[in-house]
Amino acid sequence: MTTSNQPAHPPLTGATLALGSFVVGLAGFMTVLDSSIANVAIPTISGNLGVSVDEGTWVITVFAAANSVSIPLTGWLTQRLGQVRLFVGSILLFTFASWLCGIAPSLPVLLAARVLQGAVAGPLIPMSQALLLSSWPKAKSSLALSLFSMIVVTGPIIGPSLGGWVTDSYSWSWIFYINIPVGLFAAAMVWILYRHRDTPTRKLPVDIVGLGLLIVWVASLQVMLDKGKDLDWFSSSTIVILSIFAVVGLAFFIVWELTEKNPVVDLTLFKDRNFLGGTISIAIAYAIFFGTLVLLPQWMQEYLGYRAVDAGLATAPLGIFAVIGAPIMGKILPRSDARIIGTLAFIGFAVVYYMRTFFYTDLSEGYIILPTLLQGIPMALFFAPLTVIILSGQPPEKVPAAAGLSTFARMFFGGIGTSLAGVVWNNRTIMHHEILTQQSSPTNPAFIAQLDTYHSLLGLNSNASYALFDHTVQTQSAMLGLNDVFYGAAIIMIIIIPLIWITKPGKAGGSSDAVAAAH
Numbered sequence: 001m002t003t004s005n006q007p008a009h010p011p012l013t014g015a016t017l018a019l020g021s022f023v024v025g026l027a028g029f030m031t032v033l034d035s036s037i038a039n040v041a042i043p044t045i046s047g048n049l050g051v052s053v054d055e056g057t058w059v060i061t062v063f064a065a066a067n068s069v070s071i072p073l074t075g076w077l078t079q080r081l082g083q084v085r086l087f088v089g090s091i092l093l094f095t096f097a098s099w100l101c102g103i104a105p106s107l108p109v110l111l112a113a114r115v116l117q118g119a120v121a122g123p124l125i126p127m128s129q130a131l132l133l134s135s136w137p138k139a140k141s142s143l144a145l146s147l148f149s150m151i152v153v154t155g156p157i158i159g160p161s162l163g164g165w166v167t168d169s170y171s172w173s174w175i176f177y178i179n180i181p182v183g184l185f186a187a188a189m190v191w192i193l194y195r196h197r198d199t200p201t202r203k204l205p206v207d208i209v210g211l212g213l214l215i216v217w218v219a220s221l222q223v224m225l226d227k228g229k230d231l232d233w234f235s236s237s238t239i240v241i242l243s244i245f246a247v248v249g250l251a252f253f254i255v256w257e258l259t260e261k262n263p264v265v266d267l268t269l270f271k272d273r274n275f276l277g278g279t280i281s282i283a284i285a286y287a288i289f290f291g292t293l294v295l296l297p298q299w300m301q302e303y304l305g306y307r308a309v310d311a312g313l314a315t316a317p318l319g320i321f322a323v324i325g326a327p328i329m330g331k332i333l334p335r336s337d338a339r340i341i342g343t344l345a346f347i348g349f350a351v352v353y354y355m356r357t358f359f360y361t362d363l364s365e366g367y368i369i370l371p372t373l374l375q376g377i378p379m380a381l382f383f384a385p386l387t388v389i390i391l392s393g394q395p396p397e398k399v400p401a402a403a404g405l406s407t408f409a410r411m412f413f414g415g416i417g418t419s420l421a422g423v424v425w426n427n428r429t430i431m432h433h434e435i436l437t438q439q440s441s442p443t444n445p446a447f448i449a450q451l452d453t454y455h456s457l458l459g460l461n462s463n464a465s466y467a468l469f470d471h472t473v474q475t476q477s478a479m480l481g482l483n484d485v486f487y488g489a490a491i492i493m494i495i496i497i498p499l500i501w502i503t504k505p506g507k508a509g510g511s512s513d514a515v516a517a518a519h
Contacts, residue, residue, distance in 0.1 A: 023189040028128035036159030063118035064415030070122025084198040093120035095183030101176035164312030217249030225419035278390035281499040287417025317373035325380025338385035348378030353490035428481035
């Protein structure tokens with residue numbers, strides 16, 4: 001996302017350009033890294049804090065939810081504070097929040113710190129894009145954005161691996177502490193290099209009511225999804241109340257934003273069919289992508305016995321083709337129909353998820369890595385084309401709002417996807433467990449033979465044999481449940497393809513603003 005009416009600062013040159021691009025990209029990378037670095041550490045964090053893994057996934061979802069709420073405020077904050085002040089202030093607050101995460105003694109404290117971290121991270125990605133674009137000559141803006149894309153997609157490569165290594169070698173707290181030296185260095189260098197290039201400021205009214213309603217319905221919906229399984233869904237009065245708050249809050253939010261003169265979210269953008277089709281499809285696809293990205297290392301650690309670092313390394317190849325493909329996409333996209341490329345991305349995702357439906361409990365690491373590696377190809381075809389579709393045809397003054405709203409939808413659905421993926425996996429696991437345990441009857445010769453095998457080969461008594469059998473059934477049930485999740489993900493990826501084709505072809509080459517908003 002970029003801001004309009006920027007002053008015409010001359011581009012940076014030489015070593016200053018290189019250093020400026022590096023530190024601005026470093027701050028953006030730090031944010032992307034933190035959205036994935038905790039994935040493989042969730043079982044460890046949960047164990048150390050004495051909570052279930054399901055509760056531990058809140059560490060991911062509250063970050064995404066807080067991040068999605070703060071993103072729409074970026075445009076207002078930029079005009080109120082200036083690009084550079086906002087960027088540096090966000091980096092410092094993000095660094096402080098990272099320190100709070102590291103010292104958290106309990107899950108509630110950690111979640112509060114993650115909420116702060118996600119909220120102050122909102123402006124970092126759009127502002128890093130804007131500063132990077134202002135640093136490079138306009139003729140080389142596509143090169144600048146390709147570099148930025150490579151920085152962003154490197155997060156999925158390094159995040160799980162680094163998080164796993166730090167968790168196994170030191171402590172989970174250090175996955176947050178490592179942000180402190182990086183953040184302080186980036187903030188200091190950005191201020192030194194860019195403080196004289198800040199944008200002008202002006203006082204603007206902020207939609208307090210709209211922001212309050214946004215927080216109410218987003219938070220209510222997120223908590224409802226996260227606590228639903230533990231509280232047995234709508235048999236719980238808490239879940240019913242949260243649902244009412246979410247539905248009523250959303251209804252009031254929509255009415256208020258459509259009538260407010262300076263809305264925090266411009267909902268009239270959905271009248272444009274390109275924005276409508278592109279935003280819905282990218283949000284749903286990102287929910288599936290991020291939700292399944294969290295489940296994979298969790299399954300590997302809980303049921304396959306992988307260490308956190310090994311689970312991270314197994315998922316790391318995700319970003320390899322994405323990094324390679326980012327600069328290639330920058331050259332192909334201006335001469336192509338973005339709808340075709342987006343369709344190929346969704347088909348690619350569907351193929352990868354379908355490959356994962358054949359996973360089994362004795363799976364070798366190579367079979368886990370292969371679809372993860374191939375997933376980098378549709379990732380490279382995903383963000384930029386859909387963003388061009390979303391923003392094509394938008395007048396320049398609408399681009400910041402359109403980019404902000406589509407980014408909000410994508411990040412919010414990422415958090416929702418994490419919650420829903422865990423719920424679906426748990427429900428399918430329970431269903432398969434019930435089916436499999438129906439066979440554990442004293443009248444079933446196969447079941448009796450299995451128990452006799454445990455007794456004769458392993459020397460287990462009756463109780464231990466039953467416990468081992470139940471563990472085997474639970475492991476198999478979790479595997480079948482995960483296969484169901486991937487199968488559903490593949491189907492949904494195919495179903496949402498028509499959403500791309502209700503849009504009109506984007507202008508040849510799109511716009512720099514459109515491409516700038518990618519990722």
